[in-house]
Amino acid sequence: MAYDKFNTLKSSAVPLPIENVDTDQIIPARFLKATERVGFGDNLFRDWRYNQDNSLKTEFPLNDSRYSGKVLVGGKNFGSGSSREHAAWAVYDYGFRCVVSSFFADIFRNNCLNVGVLPVQVSAAFLEEIYTAIEKDTNTQLIIDLPTQTITIEATGTSESFDINSYKKDNMLNGFDDIDYLMNIKEQIGEFAKNTPL
Amino acid sequence: MSNTLFDKVWDSHVVQQIEGGPDVLFIDRHLVHEVTSPVAFLGLKNRGVEVMSPERTFATADHNTPTINQHLPVEDPLSANQLKALEENAAAHGISYWGLGHEKNGIVHVVGPEYGITQPGATIVCGDSHTSTHGAFGAIAFGIGTSEVEMVLSTQCIMQPKPKTMRITVNGTLGRGVTPKDVALFIIAQLSTSGATGYFVEYAGDVFKSLSMEGRMTVCNLSIEMGARGGIIAPDEKTFEYIKDREFTPKGAAWDKAMNYWSTLKTDDGASFDKEYTFEGSTIEPMITYGTNPGMGMGISGGIPMADSLEGGVATYKKSLDYMGYKEGDSMIGKKIDFVFLGSCTNGRIEDFRAFTEIIDGRKKADHVTAWLVPGSHKVLNAIKDEGLLDILETAGFELREPGCSACLAMNDDKIPAGKYAVSTSNRNFEGRQGPGSRTLLASPTVAAAAAVMGVVTDPRSLV
Numbered sequence: 260m261a262y263d264k265f266n267t268l269k270s271s272a273v274p275l276p277i278e279n280v281d282t283d284q285i286i287p288a289r290f291l292k293a294t295e296r297v298g299f300g301d302n303l304f305r306d307w308r309y310n311q312d313n314s315l316k317t318e319f320p321l322n323d324s325r326y327s328g329k330v331l332v333g334g335k336n337f338g339s340g341s342s343r344e345h346a347a348w349a350v351y352d353y354g355f356r357c358v359v360s361s362f363f364a365d366i367f368r369n370n371c372l373n374v375g376v377l378p379v380q381v382s383a384a385f386l387e388e389i390y391t392a393i394e395k396d397t398n399t400q401l402i403i404d405l406p407t408q409t410i411t412i413e414a415t416g417t418s419e420s421f422d423i424n425s426y427k428k429d430n431m432l433n434g435f436d437d438i439d440y441l442m443n444i445k446e447q448i449g450e451f452a453k454n455t456p457l
Numbered sequence: 458m459s460n461t462l463f464d465k466v467w468d469s470h471v472v473q474q475i476e477g478g479p480d481v482l483f484i485d486r487h488l489v490h491e492v493t494s495p496v497a498f499l500g501l502k503n504r505g506v507e508v509m510s511p512e513r514t515f516a517t518a519d520h521n522t523p524t525i526n527q528h529l530p531v532e533d534p535l536s537a538n539q540l541k542a543l544e545e546n547a548a549a550h551g552i553s554y555w556g557l558g559h560e561k562n563g564i565v566h567v568v569g570p571e572y573g574i575t576q577p578g579a580t581i582v583c584g585d586s587h588t589s590t591h592g593a594f595g596a597i598a599f600g601i602g603t604s605e606v607e608m609v610l611s612t613q614c615i616m617q618p619k620p621k622t623m624r625i626t627v628n629g630t631l632g633r634g635v636t637p638k639d640v641a642l643f644i645i646a647q648l649s650t651s652g653a654t655g656y657f658v659e660y661a662g663d664v665f666k667s668l669s670m671e672g673r674m675t676v677c678n679l680s681i682e683m684g685a686r687g688g689i690i691a692p693d694e695k696t697f698e699y700i701k702d703r704e705f706t707p708k709g710a711a712w713d714k715a716m717n718y719w720s721t722l723k724t725d726d727g728a729s730f731d732k733e734y735t736f737e738g739s740t741i742e743p744m745i746t747y748g749t750n751p752g753m754g755m756g757i758s759g760g761i762p763m764a765d766s767l768e769g770g771v772a773t774y775k776k777s778l779d780y781m782g783y784k785e786g787d788s789m790i791g792k793k794i795d796f797v798f799l800g801s802c803t804n805g806r807i808e809d810f811r812a813f814t815e816i817i818d819g820r821k822k823a824d825h826v827t828a829w830l831v832p833g834s835h836k837v838l839n840a841i842k843d844e845g846l847l848d849i850l851e852t853a854g855f856e857l858r859e860p861g862c863s864a865c866l867a868m869n870d871d872k873i874p875a876g877k878y879a880v881s882t883s884n885r886n887f888e889g890r891q892g893p894g895s896r897t898l899l900a901s902p903t904v905a906a907a908a909a910v911m912g913v914v915t916d917p918r919s920l921v
Contacts, residue, residue: 279651281887284889457579
């Protein structure tokens with residue numbers, strides 16, 4: 260599915276300094292019943308954002324009016340657990356274009372790249388620097404530059420580079436997806452299939 | 458050159474290597490369920506594309522299906538709509554569909570092996586992270602997202618960077634009351650919930666060799682819970698014996714040809730792994746989890762670890778114990794429980810029901826415990842009846858439900874109420890996983906049975 264191209268993003272960020280955030284928290288299973296990809300942002304972090312009577316949990320960062328922006332900054336091992344792509348859809352639909360963490364779970368990272376959310380993995384020390392900067396000034400701007408693969412904290416000027424393979428980088432820059440690529444080599448795939456043993 | 462089993466299977470399925478990018482990997486078998494497929498089918502429709510290989514694609518309904526009164530229309534309109542969508546999509550594209558009430562219906566990772574869809578040396582994917590289960594047969598099997606489901610439906614390929622390799626060897630033998638689930642929970646506790654992220658794990662050593670195919674499936678199933686993309690065990694006589702003569706396995710000359718391929722599926726002597734771990738089977742106890750990720754597990758006779766014994770993450774650790782209502786240093790033995798869930802793609806097979814029944818035979822379910830016993834498939838359900846296990850269960854005060862994923866992820870009505878404790882044979886103890894506010898203790902069917910009859914967490918070795 261097509262998504263917005265990603266080049267450079269300058270934005271304030273929402274801090275979520277919790278480790279091992281699993282995709283059941285990002286979007287609980289009971290909200291996976293749709294047959295279309297619409298409205299998942301409403302239920303992003305549902306049980307951390309809302310009490311069971313649907314009142315807001317005011318202390319949760321997404322409900323804290325001091326925080327806003329298109330970047331979510333999560334703790335180590337972000338996106339573990341279920342392969343539900345709905346988690347990445349919810350992150351995108353809520354308005355985030357980038358998730359920063361010191362470590363990502365594999366499937367969630369892949370899913371993000373496939374739906375137009377850029378996962379930016381930084382060192383544990385840099386992650387702490389981001390949290391500290393946001394604590395000092397909740398409007399701290401982060402600059403995520405995909406062409407140069409760098410993330411910068413504007414106020415301090417400190418920056419770090421991040422990894423992304425050149426194929427996926429090209430996709431993100433141009434808003435391409437893997438299916439476009441695969442459809443173009445379908446003939447080659449068909450030939451390959453003829454010689455598979457199973 | 459010496460190669461690992463994983464490398465052999467992966468490399469033989471690479472259609473194209475992209476410079477600086479992922480591999481285009483050919484997929485032999487695609488398993489589909491109702492929750493992660495509708496948006497993928499919609500994508501096909503929007504692109505005007507047909508399913509490339511319907512004969513390699515198998516659909517079943519399991520995630521949001523009710524586990525009682527399956528003969529009646531599904532009450533929840535959203536679930537009913539999703540089930541209808543899968544049925545229509547399967548029909549439109551000529552895909553086998555084993556829907557609710559179908560004799561072959563069941564949890565996707567239970568029915569795949571039961572009907573011989575799962576085979577050694579195959580690449581198998583499904584929009585479900587526990588697809589790793591099928592690695593028990595020497596297949597490369599892993600969970601994918603919905604965009605990737607669309608890729609496989611339309612081109613029979615996905616694009617994946619090749620994972621690194623890890624070998625986990627468990628030597629020796631297991632003690633009394635120690636099951637495959639305990640081995641897996643032990644390993645995850647050692648490596649942590651992210652300890653194998655980026656890796657594909659081969660399980661080796663005497664303990665895995667001695668396990669039944671169902672035991673191996675339990676172990677491979679839980680690979681994802683330490684972050685691994687999948688787990689794989691070299692196929693052997695037990696594997697071939699298990700798959701022979703199942704509906705979708707090759708027959709006659711095709712079987713012989715397949716056997717030629719399958720007999721090459723082992724890691725060569727001298728092949729190297731990116732990471733190796735070795736453990737001793739006799740040191741493993743029956744396990745139970747006390748926190749909110751599967752890495753937070755301990756031997757059942759121990760105490761909950763102190764926060765200051767951990768490397769970092771203290772705030773997250775304390776948040777987790779607060780959620781569970783437990784304290785550092787607490788013993789788990791004797792903790793009161795409210796619910797027991799036997800089932801899921803981890804422990805919903807006939808051997809799991811046998812293990813459970815062995816403990817409860819001659820005892821009674823504790824009055825305050827609600828038990829949900831959910832077979833992984835109709836085939837398992839029928840075996841429970843045929844082997845006389847149902848009589849034993851009913852005599853002890855238990856009821857059997859109909860097949861499905863059920864309370865493992867609580868998409869249907871099988872939800873553990875807020876604040877209640879459930880000993881569960883499933884795979885995830887995340888916050889709210891089994892219902893908003895629910896508290897999950899992951900354990901083996903044996904430990905679950907002991908808790909069900911005693912009403913508190915109990916060392917099963919004290920009951921046998």
